[in-house]
Amino acid sequence: MTAAARAGRSSKITRNAGSYLLLVVLAGVVLFPVYMTLVRALSTPVKYINAGSPPYPVAVQWDVFQRAYREAGLGPQMVRSLVATLIIVGGQVVTSVLAAYAFVYLRFPFKRIVFGVFMATLMLPLEVTLIGNVETMRSLKWFDSFQGLTAPFLATAFGTFLIRQGMLGIPREIRDAARLDGYGHLAFLRRFAIPLIRPVLGSFVLISFLGAWNQYLWPRAITDRRSFDTVQIGIADLLSSRPESANIAVAGALIAAAPIIVLLIFFQRHIVRGLTAGAVKG
C-alpha cells in the first residue's frame, strides 16, 4: 500500500468516525423519549420519583406490561382495534381497486369530473365534517358499534389515487395482449392488473393499516369511554383516570405501538414508499 493510499484510508476512517458519532447522537435524541418512558414504566412510581427520576429504572416491576394488559382491559381493546382496522383496510382495498380500475381502463361519460369529485374529498378531512358525521351516527344509532367505527373510512381518495398510479404503470402491451387472448375486464383485473400492482397494493395496505390502527378523533367522538374503547382511546383513558399509575398507562402505550413497530421493522421499505408517494416523482 502506498503512503498516499494509506493516508486516504485513514482520513476516510476518521471521516466515517465523525459520521457515526453524529448518527449515534441523533439516534439517541430520537429514541430518548421512548427510553425514558420505558424506564418510567418499569420503575415503581413513588420510589422512582423519590430517587430523583434517574435515567435508569428503580425497583423494577416486570409485571407492569401484564398489569396494563389485564387490569386496563387492553386485551379486548386491542381485539376491537384489530377488527375495526381489518374491516377498514379490506374495505379500502376493494373500493379503491375497483374505482381505480374504472378510471384507468373503462370509458364512461364525465370521467374527469367524477375523478375531480373523488379527489376533492381530500379537502374534506374528518376534522371539518366531524359534526355532520356525528349527527349521521346519531340518526343511524351507530354509536359504540363496528359499523360506526369503520363506515366513514371504507373509501379513500388517497388509495384510489395511489392504485390508479400503479395501474397506469402497467405497460399497454399487456392490456392489448390480454384483450387479444379474449380476457374481459373482470378476468384482466383479477389475473393481470392486481398481480402486477402488488407492490403498490402492499404499500397501500400498510399505510391504511397504520392510519386505521392509530385513529383517535373519530373513536373518541362516537364511542363511549369504557364500553367500546379502541386501544388508542384506552391508553389515554387510563392516563386521565389514574394519573398516579402513569407507569401502567405508558406500558399500555408501548403495547399499543408494538404491532405497528413490528410492521415497520419488517416492511420498512414498503411503508416508506407509501408515505413518500407524491413527494418524489417516479
Add this chain to the structure above:
Amino acid sequence: MSVADSVGTATAAPAEVTVDASEPVGGGRHRVKEGLLAAAFLLPSTVIFVTFFYRPFFKLFDYGLYRNNASGTNQRYVGITQYRQVLTSHDFTEGLANSGKYVLFTVPAGLVLGTLLAVTANRKLRGIKFFQTVFSSTVATSVAVASVIFYVLINPQVGVFQVDWLANPHLALFAVSLSSMWQNLGLSFVIVLAGLQAIPEEVLEAATLDGFGPVRRFLRVTLPLLSPVLMFLIVVLTVFAFQAFAQIDILTQGGPTAGDTETLVYKIFQMQSPGKIGAGSVLALGLFGVTLFVTLVQFLILDKRVHYGN
C-alpha cells in the same frame, strides 16, 4: 386524521397528468356495457363519499343557520347572524391563534430536523439501514402513544422531568407541540430522504468538480433540487398542525386555564352536543376556509421559489 389521508391531501395537489388506458374500440352496445361496469365499480366509493364526506359537509351550512336548545329538540332559525357572531367570536379567534401557533412551532422544526436527519443518514456506510430504521421509527407511533409518552416525560406531578410547562398558560401549547415535533420526525425524515435519494449523483459530482465545497454544494445545489419535496413536507406538516387534537385532549384538555391550548379542532370537538351544533358547524366551516386558504397561499408563494427541474 391519519397520516395517509393527510399525505394524500398534498399528493393530489400536483398538476394532474391525464393518462387513459381505456380503449376506443367497440360499438354503441359495447360502450353502454362498459359504462355500466364503470358505474358498478365506482358505486361503492361514491356511496361512502356522498354519505360521509359531501353530505355532512353541506349539512354544516344548514346547521349554521339554526340555534338549538341543549337537548336539540327545539331549533330556532337565526340565519346568517350566527355566522357573523361565531366568526367574530373570541372562541374562533382564540382557536385560530392557537392553531396558527401550533403551525409555527411544529412546521419549521419538522423541516429543519427532518433535513438534518436525512442528510446525516444519506450515506453509504455499514449499518446505515439500522440508523434509517431508528430515524423513521416515530411514524409507527400514534398521536395517542406520542402524547402518553410526553405526558410521562413532562407532567408536573408524575413526569420524569417535573417541569411546570404544561401548567403554565404561556408555555403549555409549546410543551404540547413538543410531542408533535418528536412524532413528526419519522415522516419528515422519510420524505426528505426520498427527495435526497432522487437527486442524480452526476449533478453532485459535477458540482464538486466545479470546486463547490460540501456546504456550498448543499446550499446551492442540493437544497434547490430538494425544494419541491420540502414544499410537499411544509404542506403535510401544516395540515397535521391544523388537525392537532389528541395531543391536547390527552396532555392539557384545553387548559391549564380553559382555552389556553384549545385549537380550532379541539373547540369543534367540544361542540358536537346537540345544543351547540349550530355554532360548531360555523367553526368547522371556518376551519375548512382557513386550511383551504393557507394551502392555496403556500402553493402560490412557494411555487415561485421552488425549483422543479425541467
